[in-house]
Amino acid sequence: MNTITRLSPELQVKLIMLQNKIKGLNKVCVAFSGGVDSTLLLKVAVDVLGKNVMAITVNGAMLPDSEFSEAQNLAKTIGITPLIIEADVFSLKSFVENASDRCYHCKKFIFSQIKDAAIQNHCEVILDGSNLDDLKDYRPGIRALGELGIYSPLKDAELTKQNIRELSAYFGLATATKPSMACLATRIPTNTPITPEALRAVEVGEDYLKSLDLNQYRLRLLGDTGKIECDPKDFETILAHRMTLVSLLKNLGIKTITLDLAGYGCGNMNK
Missing domain, CATH: 3.40.50.620 (HUPs)
Structure with a gap:
């Protein structure tokens, strides 16, 4: 601590x-x-x-x-x-x-x-x-x-x-x-209807990211694409676990998984 x-x-x-x-x-x-x-x-x-x-x-x-x-x-x-x-x-x-x-x-x-x-x-x-x-x-x-x-x-x-x-x-x-958290709904773009399935996918995906002890992270859900945002210092950790991430997220119905090279940004969905 x-x-x-x-x-x-x-x-x-x-x-x-x-x-x-x-x-x-x-x-x-x-x-x-x-x-x-x-x-x-x-x-x-x-x-x-x-x-x-x-x-x-x-x-x-x-x-x-x-x-x-x-x-x-x-x-x-x-x-x-x-x-x-x-x-x-x-x-x-x-x-x-x-x-x-x-x-x-x-x-x-x-x-x-x-x-x-x-x-x-x-x-x-x-x-x-x-x-x-x-x-x-x-x-x-x-x-x-x-x-x-x-x-x-x-x-x-x-x-x-x-x-x-x-x-x-x-x-x-x-x-x-502790990494800053926010309502899971903030991972869904404005005017995209929120479903229980979408929030559950974000929750499961971010629980896995949390288990990797990342500094800060988000899993943004853009249609059937999952966009991972994290501190650039944690890119290597993400890539080292990419196959597990891909398998996990695809089983949740996410077809494409990307890593945002710009890194994590607070309020990215508001921009």
Whole structure:
């Protein structure tokens, strides 16, 4: 695990700012996915508010089974057991149709359920792990968070993704070096309908890429072509396992498998 023992003066100020913003709240609910951002947020919230923190994890086709399991284990190390909500995203027409505002509708669908569950548990303040860097990409889901009154303290404390990784290492969190994840639907081009089969293919393919300990990766599904994006440093690893990858992905109905020589790029499907 990557750890650090001292924070820069700038990051110390941001951490204190984050702690103070959370301290000013009474009882909070953290939308917890087990990713880099929400794990740090949950850790700090529990440190500051103790038993006045609940966590909710949403499970559904947009989240790999392996990520769901990891989220539960991570929560236990922080000393909390999340409430689980099962979300049927395929019941949402705007999710299946996959228009450019899919993320807005999906986020509102999911966080409405989180908000309802939080209120039922006498918790009216819901926190999510959006950070300062999220404002640099096309994130229509942020509008849904604003409409529902969801609070993003990491963003409010001006924490970037790198800041969050450094703080995670400082607190000894296993997510400090974890590759960034996103909803599996982001692997499907806009206006291409999303099917359970497509998401399952992406999930199985990325689970295999994950097993190779790559720095960062995506399996984009472009019709019957699977496009692998990863750090150029990991090209040799991909090529060394190419026959296994080809066999695995073709068995999932993907006819052509390519490696993007430009490497991984955050938000490539938005460009």
